[in-house]
Amino acid sequence: xxxxxxxxxxxxxxxxxxxxxxxxxxxxxxxxxxxxxxxxxxxxxxxxxxxxxxxxxxxxxxxxxxxxxxxxxxxxxxxxxxxxxxxxxxxxxxxxxxxxxxxxxxxxxxxxxxxxxxxxxxxxxxxxxxxxxxxxxxxxxxxxxxxxxxxxxxxxxxxxxxxxxxxxxxxxxxxxxxxxxxxxxxxxxxxxxxxxxxxxxxxxxxxxxxxxxxxxxxxxxxxxxxxxxxxxxxxxxxxxxxxxxxxxxxxxxxxxxxxxxxxxxxxxxxxxxxxxxxxxxxxxxxxxxxxxxxxxxxxxxxxxxxxxxxxxxxxxxxxxxxxxxxxxxxxxxxxxxxxxxxxxxxxxxxxxxxxxxxxxxxxxxxxxxxxxxxxxxxxxxxxxxxxxxxxxxxxxxxxxxxxxxxxxxxxxxxxxxxxxxxxxxxxxxxxxxxxxxxxxxxxxxxxxxxxxxxxxxxxxxxxxxxxxxxxxx
Amino acid sequence: xxxxxxxxxxxxxxxxxxxxxxxxxxxxxxxxxxxxxxxxxxxxxxxxxxxxxxxxxxxxxxxxxxxxxxxxxxxxxxxxxxxxxxxxxxxxxxxxxxxxxxxxxxxxxxxxxxxxxxxxxxxxxxxxxxxxxxxxxxxxxxxxxxxxxxxxxxxxxxxxxxxxxxxxxxxxxxxxxxxxxxxxxxxxxxxxxxxxxxxxxxxxxxxxxxxxxxxxxxxxxxxxxxxxxxxxxxxx
Numbered sequence: 001x002x003x004x005x006x007x008x009x010x011x012x013x014x015x016x017x018x019x020x021x022x023x024x025x026x027x028x029x030x031x032x033x034x035x036x037x038x039x040x041x042x043x044x045x046x047x048x049x050x051x052x053x054x055x056x057x058x059x060x061x062x063x064x065x066x067x068x069x070x071x072x073x074x075x076x077x078x079x080x081x082x083x084x085x086x087x088x089x090x091x092x093x094x095x096x097x098x099x100x101x102x103x104x105x106x107x108x109x110x111x112x113x114x115x116x117x118x119x120x121x122x123x124x125x126x127x128x129x130x131x132x133x134x135x136x137x138x139x140x141x142x143x144x145x146x147x148x149x150x151x152x153x154x155x156x157x158x159x160x161x162x163x164x165x166x167x168x169x170x171x172x173x174x175x176x177x178x179x180x181x182x183x184x185x186x187x188x189x190x191x192x193x194x195x196x197x198x199x200x201x202x203x204x205x206x207x208x209x210x211x212x213x214x215x216x217x218x219x220x221x222x223x224x225x226x227x228x229x230x231x232x233x234x235x236x237x238x239x240x241x242x243x244x245x246x247x248x249x250x251x252x253x254x255x256x257x258x259x260x261x262x263x264x265x266x267x268x269x270x271x272x273x274x275x276x277x278x279x280x281x282x283x284x285x286x287x288x289x290x291x292x293x294x295x296x297x298x299x300x301x302x303x304x305x306x307x308x309x310x311x312x313x314x315x316x317x318x319x320x321x322x323x324x325x326x327x328x329x330x331x332x333x334x335x336x337x338x339x340x341x342x343x344x345x346x347x348x349x350x351x352x353x354x355x356x357x358x359x360x361x362x363x364x365x366x367x368x369x370x371x372x373x374x375x376x377x378x379x380x381x382x383x384x385x386x387x388x389x390x391x392x393x394x395x396x397x398x399x400x401x402x403x404x405x406x407x408x409x410x411x412x413x414x415x416x417x418x419x420x421x422x423x424x425x426x427x428x429x430x431x432x433x434x435x436x437x438x439x440x441x442x443x444x445x446x447x448x449x450x451x452x453x454x455x456x457x458x459x460x461x462x463x464x465x466x467x468x469x470x471x472x473x
Numbered sequence: 474x475x476x477x478x479x480x481x482x483x484x485x486x487x488x489x490x491x492x493x494x495x496x497x498x499x500x501x502x503x504x505x506x507x508x509x510x511x512x513x514x515x516x517x518x519x520x521x522x523x524x525x526x527x528x529x530x531x532x533x534x535x536x537x538x539x540x541x542x543x544x545x546x547x548x549x550x551x552x553x554x555x556x557x558x559x560x561x562x563x564x565x566x567x568x569x570x571x572x573x574x575x576x577x578x579x580x581x582x583x584x585x586x587x588x589x590x591x592x593x594x595x596x597x598x599x600x601x602x603x604x605x606x607x608x609x610x611x612x613x614x615x616x617x618x619x620x621x622x623x624x625x626x627x628x629x630x631x632x633x634x635x636x637x638x639x640x641x642x643x644x645x646x647x648x649x650x651x652x653x654x655x656x657x658x659x660x661x662x663x664x665x666x667x668x669x670x671x672x673x674x675x676x677x678x679x680x681x682x683x684x685x686x687x688x689x690x691x692x693x694x695x696x697x698x699x700x701x702x703x704x705x706x707x708x709x
Contacts, residue, residue, distance in 0.1 A: 004572075004573050011569070015564040016564060159556070159559070162524055162553060163574055164578055472526040472527075
């Protein structure tokens with residue numbers, strides 16, 4: 001019974017030229033977004049890999065230098081593109097791709113795609129995620145708005161019911177039929193995406209990538225299902241197709257445009273972030289209260305020197321078994337890093353509170369839920385960006401302190417002329433970044449996951465109860 | 474005896490209107506009962522109550538002895554419904570439409586059987602494989618009849634089925650009804666067409682403002698007398 005109606009819906013849709021044209025357009029967009037996205041991500045990844053290898057090579061093959069000169073020479077950390085970021089660019093286009101790592105300074109990531117592109121990027125990019133999140137629901141609306149209203153308008157609903165089928169069964173069969181149609185539009189593009197991804201030269205098939213891809217697909221399937229059920233319910237509750245369509249378009253605008261913007265604005269209003277200039281000034285002011293390794297007259301450095309003399313029981317700094325300059329540099333680095341981390345944590349906390357508003361808004365809107373989960377699985381969300389920034393900072397700190405340690409142990413007091421051999425730099429492991437595992441990514445989107453699940457349960461329970469209230473006459 | 478269709482004090486009241494005022498009616502198997510009345514008289518309300526699409530305010534409707542309100546799905550096994558305009562699914566062929574509706578009623582037929590039912594209902598064989606969107610109203614009504622026949626319905630509920638049909642199509646439709654009634658199908662037809670009612674009906678009921686004001690046997694009446702009586706009721 002259900003199969004017959006589902007098959008009828010599927011067949012009728014395939015024979016509807018208007019829908020076929022619309023579906024082909026969406027499919028072409030999906031295919032184009034897949035190919036272009038993959039090509040773009042692949043190119044960026046190659047560029048970053050080459051750049052990372054180049055800076056690592058430059059660092060390891062630097063000429064003989066004083067370790068503190070080397071600390072200022074610094075290095076770069078390039079953020080590798082995650083395997084699935086071609087499906088959802090997320091924040092990648094707006095967050096930086098590289099961090100300059102040097103002593104005393106905690107630089108943020110720079111050179112985002114948006115900085116290097118025209119302002120058109122602000123209108124949004126044509127990514128697989130954009131098509132799946134915004135255009136597919138629109139296609140579903142056009143597919144399903146007449147699910148019940150057309151049957152009412154033509155009188156076929158009465159004939160269907162007189163054959164002994166219940167409203168719920170009709171609704172379920174229609175949902176099944178429409179799901180099949182949507183699958184027909186989406187599957188070729190997703191198969192192409194998987195094929196291109198796994199077929200790439202030298203692609204390392206990591207189980208984590210497979211899990212991420214499977215979850216990415218599952219979340220979208222649930223999202224489409226929610227939209228299909230919602231559209232069928234709205235159609236069942238209306239008498240006329242025109243009013244059902246207007247209601248559904250209103251819901252689409254509310255879900256995909258108004259609530260996300262409102263949530264973002266509310267987040268910004270409730271939790272304001274300082275400007276970069278303000279934060280830099282605050283950090284600078286506080287760091288200035290600490291030890292200045294470059295200032296021989298610095299009072300706090302003097303205190304540290306006295307403490308060292310006392311600790312080692314010697315009269316002069318030159319008698320110390322360690323180079324006090326390196327110790328002071330290390331202490332300064334420790335203090336400036338602590339200050340920076342405090343400010344950075346505060347800033348991150350504010351961003352996370354802003355994001356929390358958006359995550360909670362997912363309970364009002366499945367679009368936001370799938371958007372967060374999609375970016376999370378693609379590794380292009382704020383959490384992944386933050387993870388990279390923290391790893392880069394961790395590396396920078398270890399690098400700076402490693403070089404300070406060299407200065408403290410291999411150089412003597414006030415020795416500014418000795419150069420360490422270039423082989424020394426090879427002792428430092430190059431920066432390498434691993435995308436965190438899928439569980440980690442999921443743990444950062446618990447609210448979105450719960451919201452998507454709640455929406456699914458809600459449309460399947462309350463929704464089907466509403467179907468029973470359909471006015472037949 | 475068990476009636477194919479029965480109404481006992483059947484009443485339907487909407488917020489501001491009493492649409493049906495305690496209808497009492499019994500229709501036997503093989504009988505064709507035609508219900509005449511103006512628009513808004515309560516004819517469609519009566520059919521909708523028998524179909525279970527609306528719930529009665531009081532009283533009860535019965536199909537094959539089962540109270541409709543208590544056996545909403547079960548009673549559908551016995552009845553078939555043909556509205557004024559059988560729209561069906563325009564993107565499906567006549568065969569596909571019949572296959573779909575038959576399978577919903579629990580009957581799976583092969584192509585030959587489906588074709589047999591369509592031809593039996595008077596649809597030209599060549600039209601069966603065409604999309605219903607290309608059919609005339611008369612052809613669609615025939616598919617509607619084929620759906621009812623293929624379902625082996627014991628009760629046929631028709632809501633102004635010949636309205637808008639040309640005389641030839643109307644005559645063919647009447648012949649089909651007579652054939653079905655001779656096979657034992659009880660037919661309840663709401664119509665404006667006095668002459669068609671006289672031609673096919675065993676009995677004719679006249680409904681005015683939700684009330685069945687008269688029931689007449691058609692054997693003793695000619696069409697003109699029936700029309701006079703009907704107009705008389707409408708003017709008083």
